[in-house]
Amino acid sequence: MSIEDPYELLSKWFEAKEYLVVGKSVTRSDSIEKAIGKARFLEDYYEPGRMLFVKQLLSTEPHAIIESIDYSDALKLTNIVGVFTAKNIPGINNVGYALPDQPLLAEGKVRYHGEPIALIASWDIDDAFKALEMIRVKYKRLTPIYDPLEAMERKDILIHDEQGSNIAFTTKVRKGDIERGFSESSTIVKNTYKTHHQEHAYLETEAALAIPDIQGRINIISCAQYPHLAQRIVSKVLGIPASNIRIITPYIGGAFGGKDDEGPLVAAKAALVAYLTGKPAFLIYSREESIRIHPKREATIIEYTSGVDDNGYLKAIKVKIIHDTGAYTNRGPYILWRATMHSSGPYYVPNAWVDGYCVYTNKVPQGSFRGFGNPSIQFAVESQMDELAKKLGIDPIELRLKNLLRPGMDTITGQKLDHSVGVADLVDKLARKMEWSKVRRELEDWNKRSNRYKRGLGIGVAWHGISTSRGVPDWSNAYIKIERDGSVNVYTGIVEIGQGTPTTSYRQIVAEALGAPLEYINVVFGTTDAPDTGATHASRGTSIGAIGVLVAAAKIRERLNRLASDILKTNPENIVIRNGRVFDKISNREIRWEELIQEAYNRGVEVSATGYFYLPKGKFDDKIGQGFAYPAYSFVAVAVLVEIDTWTGKVRVLKAWPGLAAGKIINPTQVEGQIEGAIAQGIGYVLYEKLEFGSKGEILNADLTDYVIPTIQDVTLDVEKPVYVEDKYKYGPFGAKGVGEMAFIPLPAAIANAVSHALNKRVTTLPLTPENVLKLIGGL
Amino acid sequence: MFYVLPRFNYYRPNSLDEVLKLINELENYKILAGGTDLLIDMRIKRYTPRNIVDINRINELQYIREDNEYIRIGSLTRLQDIIESNIIREKLPLLYNAVYNMASWQIRNRATIGGNLCNASPAADTAPPLMVYNAKLVVSSINGSREISILDFFKGPRETDLRNNELLVEIKIPKPHIHGYSYRKIGRRNAFTLSIVAIATYVEIENNIFRDVRIALNSVAPKPVRAWSVEEYLKNKRIDREEIYKASELVVKDISPISDVRASADYRRKLSIILIRETLFEASKITG
Amino acid sequence: MKVRFILNNREVEVDVDPREILLDTLRYRFGLKSVKRGCERGECGTCTVLINDKPVYSCMVLTVQVEGQRITTVEGLVNDDLFKKIIVSFAEKGAIQCGFCTPGFILTAYALYRIKDKPSIEDILKALEGNLCRCTGYKKIVDALTSIRS
Ligand SMILES: Cc1cc2nc3c(=O)[nH]c(=O)nc-3n(C[C@H](O)[C@H](O)[C@H](O)COP(=O)(O)OP(=O)(O)OC[C@H]3O[C@@H](n4cnc5c(N)ncnc54)[C@H](O)[C@@H]3O)c2cc1C
Ligand code: FES
């Protein structure tokens, strides 16, 4: 019997002292394919004329009863095969993730301008567009509400009647005794912070192609970040077993969380048409549709009070978080939950009182976006820290170092963190390396000499729970089989959205654990043919997703070690498999990898395995918001230098210094790519990006001309090499924690703190468009 | 696939005469130059012309020439050719700067100067420099040619003085005297963006006195405008910091900005003042 | 309407409706999937192709307009040395994440290197301002391009 207990296997590899490929900047296997246009994205599968083209009819009202939908004229067009509405849905017209409040196609009522109402299926694109203009929807208008504060108060206007209130969901934390905490505080700071929506603006818009096959199954080429979730949603909408639905994911042109929310719905819409017509159906969102329909980063209002004692130790926080969830909650409750449980920042706070409200309005829904509720709350936390430091007259880094979590301390939810807490080391190391104090001092001198331009240095420190929240089950799995020629196939549900997990770190992990050459490893990603691996979100693709990959590979490795020891007449412990060489380290006798695998087939040793791993979690008491929140936290700190033109209000980020405590770094280049990408996205969010809403709650800038994301001239190219603290996490693969979302999270805080430093004025509202900066200075 | 273009008849004349004949006969037509405005306007159904007259074959409209009095730019000259021209860079630096900051390389390789002017967007970036250079626009029809001062060309958003059968053929710019100049464009990001305000400032200075001041701005009124009040105020005054401050405030009389998705009217007003000041300082080489 | 042009060094002819845009012709008549659709209104750069060696957005050109012109996509450059140098550098420097923007970037960069073999950083930034990337933050793209300056 070989040892195949996942915990033992994980800890065995966790102890590894040296690595063959893990920790190296292995080049991704998909780069060249992508560069020469061979990599297939969604639209590449569409064949005009041979597949139905699906076009969506969207609501032009923010809040209204649908009295009738008349598409009889549209059906007269030669190429129109059908127009489908809620009443054509054979299964359940409910796709809400957190609460059952969202229809796939509007039913009875529309709740935002842009909400999908009907699907037009046409053999030709022209007719699809024509049909769109021929459908008449009769609305009975209801009063819309756009302001979440107003929505919370109003009982006479309900966006969801069945809820009885516009407050969809609440959260809380009650820790210690805040009255005592504040009475022990000598310095108290109170502020209200506001953050705005962010559009993902992935360069590939959403699409799906659903193809019925002869066995009665529906195959869907999908852009969802979680194939098995798309499968579940489609199954529910169509009312057919999940086993009849197969999801395949091609390369995805960016996702950032947006395709986690919208992806399954796109798949369901295409599948609905394919199911009803029996024909392959292709749905693609235009850029305008993409911006109007899919959920956005949360817009928030946060009231935050914090107190510190004379020695600069945090004593208490009181926080009220309001999330404008728009027309549907989508993942809003989870987002709010995450924000609430991160509302202390990575600091030790003995007393906390936090209330969170997820509030409906008649706007585009709120959803998942890199950081998932955390960037806005860390912006509030870190602004508070700077204000406290200022009032105390101490350096912002010094105040943070006093309060940062250390191993053995408990979090805001009373969860004790026993290991993998590298944040204090990280901040200390980063501050030293970048010479924080010296740079700050030099800037203050520089500002004395400069009238028009002002410079500032700010830092944001943040934490981010890895995996899904609370006791919500999380697991990992993968299926690996070694083919007779020694090449290896890895099947995973994790998708490739740009992060490179399947094409780099998975290959590295498998090559490391099996000892097979890296180029022998092929990863089949994003498919429901693989065991349910969970979603590619919450920075879990490598941290959690890869556990299953490692466990499966490690199981096979145990078997191979035993087989090799039989062949080479030695103990399994003496077997080394490295880069395709299999040898006994005592006698140096050797065989080749291919021979070993051939022998495995000959002697009946199974060279395939699944790697199921169930993440151990604790209990959480929702009534007081105390208990086990997350299995582990990644930590991040980013410092930025900004320059402000006080005449025009323009802000430029001149330089950024990132640092990360995310356990073992499996591929440094990939991690840097995630950091640099997140910094650019953060700069975009804070300085340029802003959705503009019209009088009907409609998005006025639903294009990339007026929703401006950073160009190559708008980011800083001066991003220092990251500082790493490899605070390994015991269940992570080789000790890795999550990376993908991390650098975004402290960015709003870091930029806001830098601007506040430069101007000597507290930033409390984002974005920092030139106009808003001038207002802050009092110049407008 | 994201859009469908409305159906149209496509004409591709080979000579200027042919073009003029065609547009004299056709009803409901649009000229297609670089297409970077027109195709979008057709996609969003702002225009649904029955006929499209593609003038891209008319090489005789693509040139940058210089004679004793004028610099002449053919209306079909691509924006990229304008910034690659030494004549423009040396003699018309404000135009060079404006075009350099327009759109992107890919757009500039197609977009034409004539298209930018005839599209008559309040945000047209070639307008401010051409307005301070007092450019003349030569337009032709089968009945002959006429010249329109660029100051009279724009009538409002997307409206020009062009008659239905006329084509813009040339932009004719009197060669400027020795002058100081400064250009600024503020958009919502640093590149590849439409202006919130763009400004071209031109000064002729003699013995520390403003002999001539010409300032034009876009995006602050229904059409690109000259800052007449500022110009009048400064003409024949000594170069002086205080005077420039005072003059810059006068611009509010010349503009009538609106609030839209790009900026508020207040911010545009504020920027106009600030940029006038800044460009005057730079053009007259004094420090603010 | 019949249109003849040179596509990736081959003479081709198509019969198209004048409304057809070059982007669709390349994708659907010639299967050139490197030419991506990100906005269809000249805002993103993913549909960049070269016309007579100059980068343009293929979503902003009618196919009938390319009569007699020379069109290049990355598919037509796979044997080109400069092109190979660029893509290898992109791959090695980690300048490719989701890859949706990549062919557009590479074509624009290629066009730049064809006219300047030692572009400055400013030249690079200026040339690429019309290619958006939402994943990389651009730093590694600039690294990839500066590292091949001969
Ligand atoms: C992404 C993007 C970015 C842009 N950025 C900028 C920018 O930064 N600044 C800016 O000012 N503009 C910008 N534009 C707008 C546009 O590119 C310019 O206005 C361009 O100069 C238009 O020229 P064109 O040749 O493409 O015009 P077309 O689209 O071909 O024509 C525009 C209009 O003028 C008419 N027309 C064209 N030529 C003539 C002629 N000779 N006689 C009579 N009528 C004629 C056409 O019928 C049409 O109505 C941008 C556009 C896009 C898509
Ligand atoms: S698709 Fe052509 S520029 Fe975006």
Ligand code: FES
């Ligand atoms: S790599 Fe994804 S957009 Fe550039």
